[in-house]
Each structure stands twice: as structure tokens, then as C-alpha cells.
Amino acid sequence: MEFRSPTVWLRLMHEPLPVAEAVSFLQTPEAGGLALFLGTTRRWTDDRETLSLFYEAYEPMALAEMGRLSDEALRRWPVRRLCLWHRLGDVPAGEISVLVGVATPHRAEAFEACRFLIDTLKRQVPIWKRETLSDGQNVWVEGIPESKPR
Amino acid sequence: MSDAPQVRLRVLLFSTLRERLGSSELEVFVPAPATGSRLLDQLAAQYPAIAAYRPVVRLAVNQEYVPESVELHENDEIALITPVSGG
Numbered sequence: 001m002e003f004r005s006p007t008v009w010l011r012l013m014h015e016p017l018p019v020a021e022a023v024s025f026l027q028t029p030e031a032g033g034l035a036l037f038l039g040t041t042r043r044w045t046d047d048r049e050t051l052s053l054f055y056e057a058y059e060p061m062a063l064a065e066m067g068r069l070s071d072e073a074l075r076r077w078p079v080r081r082l083c084l085w086h087r088l089g090d091v092p093a094g095e096i097s098v099l100v101g102v103a104t105p106h107r108a109e110a111f112e113a114c115r116f117l118i119d120t121l122k123r124q125v126p127i128w129k130r131e132t133l134s135d136g137q138n139v140w141v142e143g144i145p146e147s148k149p150r
Numbered sequence: 151m152s153d154a155p156q157v158r159l160r161v162l163l164f165s166t167l168r169e170r171l172g173s174s175e176l177e178v179f180v181p182a183p184a185t186g187s188r189l190l191d192q193l194a195a196q197y198p199a200i201a202a203y204r205p206v207v208r209l210a211v212n213q214e215y216v217p218e219s220v221e222l223h224e225n226d227e228i229a230l231i232t233p234v235s236g237g
Contacts, residue, residue: 064213121237122236144233146208
């Protein structure tokens with residue numbers, strides 16, 4: 001699933017994320033700074049070895065929630081281009097699961113908006129990961145509980 | 151048993167709840183007026199796996215987080231969102 005406008009590109013993909021496509025979308029003469037964050041599957045967590053992660057999403061809501069996050073980033077910072085992409089299904093160790101890219105006139109706001117987007121995505125967007133460990137275990141990773149809306 | 155009219159709700163499940171209940175969708179009948187907290191209480195009473203997540207599960211209606219005080223209707227798309235772990 002995806003949403004694309006001249007400034008915002010949101011994607012949920014079951015294939016490897018094409019990073020070069022994001023970079024060319026993000027490049028614009030109006031922006032002097034472009035921050036790109038890539039989240040990857042980490043092999044070692046202390047002495048536990050992760051072979052791959054499996055990502056499941058409530059896809060239509062995940063895309064809607066990513067849209068709400070990007071709207072908020074557009075309100076708070078002078079964002080000229082924004083990419084928020086997440087891969088679903090199996091993501092082997094070392095491969096990219098999430099891509100956040102922001103282009104703004106100056107670098108400070110690009111870093112800030114990028115940080116806001118990845119931190120908020122991890123708390124709000126309905127995507128879950130299941131870890132496959134080298135000892136054969138398969139476990140759903142529990143996120144940190146969020147306060148409920150009132 | 152009360153004769154109060156019942157509202158038929160469809161509830162989507164994901165990740166750990168989907169696996170533990172062996173289903174990605176539940177059909178539930180809740181006495182009218184059906185609220186989010188009534189639905190969650192009833193599901194928690196019926197399914198131990200949901201009871202375990204009752205303090206932390208968030209409710210989504212029509213693809214948006216909502217407070218548990220929300221009133222639910224038959225055609226709403228309702229989902230239980232356990233703590234997310236994307237990224």
C-alpha cells in the first residue's frame with residue numbers, strides 16, 4: 001500500500017526498500033539538508049542471535065497513522081519532502097525494515113523532524129515484529145505500552 | 151438474561167492476539183449501547199489472552215485510536231491494538 005503526493009511518500013512494502021528511489025524523491029533545490037534514517041535488523045542483542053524479523057501490520061490503519069504523523073511533521077517543521085516507508089514480512093539480519101527521510105531548508109529541522117517521525121512511528125503505527133532466534137524460538141516483540149486515548 | 155437489544159460487532163486481531171486466539175476476526179454481541187469499555191470487558195471475560203492485555207490494549211475504530219468511552223456501531227471497523235513494535 002502507498003500514498004504519494006508531490007511532497008509526501010508513504011509506503012508499506014513486502015519487498016526490500018529501494019533506498020535510492022527515496023533519495024531521489026527527497027532531493028529538491030528548496031532543501032539544503034536531507035536527513036535519512038534507516039532501521040535494520042540487528043543480529044546480536046547481548047548474547048541472543050536474531051536470524052530474521054517478521055513484520056505484520058494492520059495495513060490500512062498503519063498507512064493512515066503514518067499519514068497523521070507526516071501531517072504533524074509538516075505542521076511543525078518546514079518540510080519540503082518526506083518519506084516514511086516500512087517493510088513487511090520477513091526481514092533477514094542486516095536488511096532495512098524502516099526508512100525515514102526528511103528534506104528541509106536547513107539541517108537542524110531535518111534531524112528534528114526525522115527523529116520525531118521514527119520515535120513516534122515506533123509508538124503509534126500498528127506494526128508488530130516477531131523475532132526468529134538462532135535457537136529456533138519465535139517470539140512476538142512487545143512494545144512499550146502507550147497511554148490510552150481519553 | 152436481559153432482553154436489551156444487542157449490537158453485533160466485528161473485531162480485528164493482530165500479532166500475538168491473532169495467534170493466541172487462532173483467528174484474525176471475532177464476532178461479538180454486546181448489549182446496546184455498546185461502548186469500547188463494555189466490549190473490552192466482555193472480551194476479557196471470555197478470552198484469557200485478551201484479559202492479559204486488557205490494561206495495555208488500545209482500541210481503534212475505523213482505523214483511528216479512540217477512547218474506550220466511544221460508542222460502537224454495527225458497521226464500525228474495530229481493532230484491538232496490543233503495544234506496537236514496528237521500526
